[in-house]
Amino acid sequence: MSRPRAFDIDAVTEQAMQVFWQSGYAAASMADLYAATGLKPGSVYAAFGDKERLFQRAFETYAAHFRATLPQGLTGLAAIEAWLGVQADLSVADPERKGCLIVNTVAERHAHSARTHAMAQARMDEIRAFFRTALDQAAAAGELRPDADPDLWADSLTGTVVSLMTLGRAGAEERTIRNVATAALAGLPRA
Structure with a gap:
């Protein structure tokens, strides 16, 4: 026993x-x-x-913590703005500048098994799905121009999160990190 x-x-x-x-x-x-x-x-x-x-x-365990950063009670552009703000805050607030374990794992994919790589890709897909849902909500609420391509913008915003976390890990200045988030939000095709 x-x-x-x-x-x-x-x-x-x-x-x-x-x-x-x-x-x-x-x-x-x-x-x-x-x-x-x-x-x-x-x-x-x-x-x-x-x-x-x-x-x-x-x-x-990290993915569960990451999910907890998703905005509650917000939809559409407000959810996107809130979450990018949180990601920028997390990127600059960590004194060790660890970045994001999801992004770090994707970047280190050569070191991982196919199963671990699939887990990391599933979390990246989850991030994209958050943005796609919020963009669909924004379109339905009339917050986006009718010609806005939600797939294009979901991909772009996912790339923004990857950029924020990578810049954080690289030790970029807070101004740079916040500018990336601000530019992503400014570029959205608002109605």
């Missing part, structure tokens, strides 16, 4: 998430993960199996 875990698996996942977010999957060593979590190798492998499965669990 196995012993019950003497640690909180969610807390350990959060600690591992911080390591992966800061260092990336490839650069995060198992020694780094043991140090961050305080666990011994046997405990990590018993709980998670291997580094990739630990990463996948940490990635989904």
Whole structure:
């Protein structure tokens, strides 16, 4: 009979998430993960199996945090404006300038399995779907010109989020990051 875990698996996942977010999957060593979590190798492998499965669990934990940043009670252009503002704030407020684990994972795709890459792509699709829904709502409310292409703008706004997070990770000045968000919003084909 196995012993019950003497640690909180969610807390350990959060600690591992911080390591992966800061260092990336490839650069995060198992020694780094043991140090961050305080666990011994046997405990990590018993709980998670291997580094990739630990990463996948940490990635989904991050995705849940990311989803929590989506605006509640707002639709259309107000939702888009609010969320881009949040993304710009997150990009500049992090003193470690880690960027976004979703974007970082997509950029590091060569280091990941097909399953992990599919998980990251699904989160990117989720971001695009948020923008597409908000754009459809904006069009229905008459906030956009009738000739506005919602697919074009959903792709563009998704690219803006990738840019904000990448610029944040690169240590860009706050002015630059905020200007990217402002320009994206100014370019929308408003009615």
